[in-house]
Amino acid sequence: MAAKxxxxxxxxxxxxxxxxxxxxxxxxxxxxxxxxxALQNAEVVIREWIETAQELGRHIPEARGKLMYA
Incomplete structure (x- = not known):
């Protein structure tokens, strides 16, 4: 996965x-x-989400790393 x-x-x-x-x-x-x-499936869905966004010319957010805190 290229993006994190x-x-x-x-x-x-x-x-x-x-x-x-x-x-x-x-x-x-x-x-x-x-x-x-669930993690493996999420990695697949992330790739598919990005591919679809690219095909539709939509903005792809930059990965920002850790967003939430426990």
Whole structure:
């Protein structure tokens, strides 16, 4: 993955899966049965999000690194 976007991963009881959100890319989200699978799926979705934005001529936000604090 060329860009280093923050990925937030958490367990969702409602979805019975791990969810992976990418806050800097609106609507960019993935899921998985395991933490690792959610992370892998998020990496794929990030690439697809960027490819789609490029095809549509839309702005691609620069990765800013850590955005949230625990």
């Amino acid at each position: 976007y923050e990925i937030i991963i958490y367990w969702s009881e409602e979805d019975n899966a791990y969810l992976a959100e990418v806050p800097e890319l609106p609507g960019c989200m993935a899921d998985g049965a395991s933490y690792q699978q």
